[in-house]
Amino acid sequence: MSSSVSKNWLLAAVCLAALGMPLSFTGPAVVLPAIRDALGGSPVQLNWITNAFMLSFGAALLAAGALADAWGRKRVFLLGLIAVTLSCALLTWAPGIVAFDAVRALQGLGSAAAFAAGTAALAQVFDGAARTRAFSLIGTSFGVGLSCGAMLSGWLAQTFGWQAVMLSPGAVCLLALGIAAPAMRESRNPQAQGLDLPGALSFTAALSLLTLGVLQAPDSGWRSPWVIAALAGAALMGAAFVAVERRAVHPMLDLSLFRFPRFVGVQLLAAAPAYGFVVLLVLLPLRFVGLEGRSALEAGGFMFALSGPILVVPTLAAWLAQRYPAGTLSALGLLVCAAGLVWLSRCAPGTPLHAMVWPLLLIGTGIGLPWGLMDGLAVSVVPRERAGMASGIFNTVRVAGEGIALALVGAGLTSLVALQLAHLPGHTAQAASQAAQRLTTGDLPQALALLPGLGREALLHAYGAAFATLLCVLAGVTVLTALAVFSFLRGETPAEKPLGQAQASEPQACA
Structure with missing residues (x-):
């Protein structure tokens, strides 16, 4: 097999792995009510369905990148794909919600290994503009998984059941495994020191x-000794x-990189979609299916309006970046996203699709601008031989930021709903808090049982008011992030300074 053909097969395998990963966290959100009905679980245990995956994925990326550089990028990539495929099968056999959450954590570990090793391997075989195009394709593949994941999950759930949704990422990773095993060449960094x-x-x-x-x-209270501890x-x-990292001779995370404004700007950009876009991929399906009573397929249609622009806008962003600074484009996209969040806050539960489609499209379009630039920017901040670490840092910030954002936003929404319910007469604060937890996980029947005498419309009104407040807060955070990103990343365009040249000259400029 020629070198160019081998490169293309490797790129195809890594893009498939990137395609399967968003299916791993968008799918469960669409079918969470069905999983709850099948396996039971408290609100906290149900929240761990998403957070166990995001936590293990984000926490393991740095270590996976270091292992890939030292132990072999092909070996770690294949092992990660195998772990994802097996965990997807195990999810359909889980006897209860605790076992299900544990397997989700294993799925996150496998995804981290595959993603970190795959991107590190690509950085070794592609250079210059070809490397930028390769990483842009990875971002596009990830975007395809996001944009089509909810609709695919809705169709699979409605046609075959929630188990099919859990199996879909494994099927994609199995295909990637079949491509990579014969085509991928082993590579490692001979100077790598192993796992920190x-x-x-x-x-x-x-x-x-x-x-x-x-x-x-939300369950124990912010003043609970366990929460404080x-x-x-x-x-x-x-x-x-x-x-530890400051004293390590060969750190897993080179903290000195944070002295460079451009590096800091890239990390801010990596975290920005978490609270302006990704949290909606989890919260909105719960609202549509669990509270509003829409079908999984209909909810998927709503979500495609949100994530569909990711299929198109990143390509537009790459074209615009030849003429305008990446920082300006990224900041503009975040401002557009913030405007969409404010518009969406005006859409009460039950709003028809034709009225919600415009703010959803605006959010997706806004986030698509930085989405098309992030991966290309990220690979320019360290030398090629540290590609495993560079991939780990950027994707750790992105995925860990998404996990933390999901936890914080979920807790914030629960608190806001509890405040709205506390204003309704005839119920204790504890009952309101418990009902709020049920509402934020899409369990409307249990929320009604906890608050007898209140009807469905009253609960949906309280939830809608809390959701609107949350969206306005997220819009404010997105605006602040846009200003910070513009400050750190302004002044360069790829046309004026290629990524390789920026990499070589930036330390001197920052010094």
Whole structure:
């Protein structure tokens, strides 16, 4: 097999892996009511269906990148694909919600290994403009998974049941495995020092404790000793991680990179879609299916209006980036996204598709501009031989940011709904809090049972008011992020300074 053909097959395999990963977290959101009916579970346990995957994915990316560089990128890539495929099958056999959540964590570990090793391998075989195009294709593939995932999941759920939704990422990864096993060549960094175990453990512990504390807070209260202990532990583990990485001879995360404004801007850009876009991929299907009573397929149609622009806008962004600075385009996209969030806040539960489609399209279009630029920018911040670390840093910020955003936004929505319900007479604050948790996981019948005497319309009105407030807060955060991204990334266009040249000259400029 010629070198060029081998490169193309490798790119196809990594793009397939990237396509399957968004299916792993958009699918469960569409079928969460069906999973709850089949396996049961408390609101906290149901929230872990998404967060267990996001947490393990985000926490393992740095370690997976380091392992790929030291142990072999092909080996780690194939093992990751195998883990995802097996975990997808195990999900359909889970005897209960706790086992289901545990397998979701395993699925996240496999996804991290496949994604970090696959992108690191691509960085070794593509150079210059070809590398930028390759990473843009990965971003496009990820966007296809996001844009089509909800609709595909809705069709699979309605036709074959929720188990088919769980199997779909495994089917895509199995195809990637069949392509990569014979076509991919092994590569490693001969100077790699292996896994930074203290750094990996402290980082994972910090993320885990933070997520645990935030998810448990709506149920136990923010003043609960367990919640306070979890959040304090997260802060201590985060400080320990920074201390370990500063003293390590070969750190998993090179903290000195944060001295460079362009690097910081790329990381802010990586986190931005989490609270302006990704959280809606989870919250909106729960609202559409669990509370408004729409079918999974109809909910998928709504979600395609939100994520469909990801199929088109990144290509437009790449074309515009030849003429305008990436920072300006990214900031403009985030501002458009914020406008869409404010518009969506005016859409009460039950609003028909023709009225919701425009704000959903606006949000997707806005986020599509930075989406088309992020991956190309990310690979320019470190030398090629540190590609595993570079991939790990960028994708860790992106995925860990999504996991943390989901936990924080979910807890915030629960608190806002509880406040709305507390204003209704005849019910205790505890009952309102418990009903709010049920509403935010799409369990309207249990919420009605907890608040006897209140009708469906009253609960939906309270939920809609809380959701509108949340969207306005998210819009404000997105505007602030747009200003910060513009400040850090302004002043360069790919046409004026190719990524390779920017990489070579930036440290001197920043110094």
